[in-house]
Amino acid sequence: MIFVTIGTSEPFDRLLAPLAGLDAEDLLVQHGDSGIELQNARMVSYLEFDELVAAIREARAVVAHAGVGTILTALAEGKRPLVVPRRREHGEAVDDHQVVLARRLAESGLVTVVDDPVELPEILAGLNGGALTTAPRPDARLVEELRSFVADRVDARRR
């Protein structure tokens, strides 16, 4: 199964349209406010969080916009998502932060960036397994600094 999600913000037809060319595979598409109708897919406008997690877990591949929530949810399930960043020039977001974020995360090997969604059918056909070898964890330094900061303040008050 291939799971496609564009989150709950603005429509993202540019990502969805090329999927019409995908064939012979179970396709679940969460399309939000996009008005597009795909004949080869199961279309849902919105998924409850639990359903979203279940869909990601089931999926052979996850295609998503480069929203940090979606990416983190996929990573938490051990899936490396194929992300298509939303672009301001197409009216898909208020700025290009997804482009920058996606590029950075791709450098760490956490996501695969697909700049042009037209390539999606081809990439998906050639993809075997989007699983990560190890689930990403927060940086130990960050955790340690934060924890000692909280502990110090809490202790100071208890004393």
Added chain:
Amino acid sequence: MKSGCVSKEVKKSRSIKLPVLPNSPIQQSEIRDSKTSRWRAAALVALNLLMIAHIVQWRLMGTTVSPIEPSESMYTLQRGAVNAGFIFFGLAILATLIVGRFVCGWGCHILALQDFCAWLLKKLGLRPKAFRSRLLVFVPLIAALYMFVWPTALRFFSGPKDQPIIPEFTNHLVTTNFWETFPSIAVAIPFLFICGFITVYFLGSKGFCTYACPYGGFFSLADRVSPGKIRVTDACNQCGHCTATCTSNVLVHAEVNQFGMVVDPGCMKCMDCISVCPNDALYFGFGMPTLAAPKPKAIKKSYSLTWPEEIVGAIVFLGSFLAVRGVYALVPFLMALGVASVTTFLAVKTMRLLSTSTSTFYNSDLKSSGRMSRAGWLFVTFALLWIGLTAHAGWVRYHEFAGERAYEKVQIPDELALARINPGRWLSPLDREQVATGKKHFGTAADFGFFANSEALPKLAWFEYLSGDAEKSVQLLNTAATHQHGQARALSLYYRGAIDLTALAAHGVVYPPGSWGRVMNGGAWLQCGDEKVDVLLTCSSGGHLLQLLVLREVWEPFDRVWVTDDRSDTRSLLADERVVFAHWPTSRTLRTLPRNLALAWRVVRRTRPAVVLTTGAGTAVPFAWMARLHGARVVHIETLTRVDSPSLTCRLIAPIADRVYVQWPDLASVVKRSRYVGSVISR
């Protein structure tokens, strides 16, 4: 000739000289002051000071020994919670078995109040007269059995088979919530006033002990087998000073004459009789217990009531007790017993006042030669007011009870009821009938009651909800919440968007469904009252929440509360956390800001976080600011999304933040005072 209009000469000549008998064996000299009463007063004052110290220590340090209060034993017997009160009560009964009923006279704060009241009355020249009833003296024992034996018996006969009679014991010697089982101050003050003062004024100096105190029921039983007793030597000449001094209404001189000791289990070993005996004939000593003494028959006790009056009195007592117990979910068991005993006295006394030609109360004639005096009318007015209020309470209580019954009979499963905004169509005809009945009764109780019942209102709210009025339902829950303090209670079964619970979070912390066990399936709980938390975590839903969740190791060791949006991901991801839902939406709009600021004010003042952790977006801003204003330290973790420029949230929170962490190295140089030490997803 009218009295008072007599000339001095006539007055003088009318004085009659009586012959004084020399060396009379019964010399009516002045009764000397008891020396032990001072020691006892000191002990009781010290007791009260220790109690205050206990509370102060708890307020200052947060944890303390659980209340040293016999009523706590109920929780030991019912839930196996071994607490200080149980140990105290157990030791006190053991001690009474050996040395007699000392604890009552020297270690009880309610008795301290009663003695204080009797002392005040004495200063006013009033000596409380003991009200003597044959039947009502059994009230303490019945109350004791009801409190401490009945629940266990009930479990034995009709409890589930797999439930043990004696529950598994758990350690509750130390508590952080000292006041948990006590009534609020607003109830405690009338409670102490009625049980410590009113009972003394009407029923005598040990009025509460004699007719209400359930612990006394056990202590007086234990006293019967104890060898420690007030005993007498041959020096007794039956002068009666002892009986005149006794504030526990014991016929000391008659009992020591008959049995050589005081057998009345009402004796609280205050030792006043020993101290005042002019011949030093009385002493405390060990010997035969009461049970081994021959049956008392020679001592004729006088009673305040005739047998028909006893019967009427017992009925009045029962009625009054049932009327006030638990009314408005406020009146506790012991207070109801105190009120009932006073009602009984007032009812019987008024009955008698109206039917006889002469009646007195303290130093006043209420009625003489068939004419009611002003004091008499005052007494009747007070009595009727008291009885009228009791009757009103009974009427309200009846409607509360009937509403409760209807509430229990409603059978619609919560899941079904909560599945739709209008659950009306799921109701069976029987349910529909119960909802109407319940609404009627709870409505009457609420409309005519003097106080809001914080336990009945949520149930009325449930009825309103079931009959389709979700808005009124929330209003009622709000009213109920304002009347709950310091206690965690089930406010409602509403959730899953059926009702907007965010309004209620202002009163405390709304626990999301399932977080307090599976019993409340789909239900939300509300914790009211102050509770300090270590960390307040606040963020918007979606990616912001996920980033804060990834940092679980940071916040998991601490007491915490979350403030976030009420969305499907926050509900699911924070199912096991304490959550306050903020008003939504918060991004690119200021519409919800005033309401969120008000909510932040209440949440922060209630939870007093030491640290605020936030990953931002709009929701976090008012909460971070409000917490900072209340002395919390703020840590902002800028979202992973921001690679080269800070978010608006970051710019809004940074000025008050102690630390700002960014998740990309290059951003650290852009945001002033920010740090980069890795991100939430480094590999």
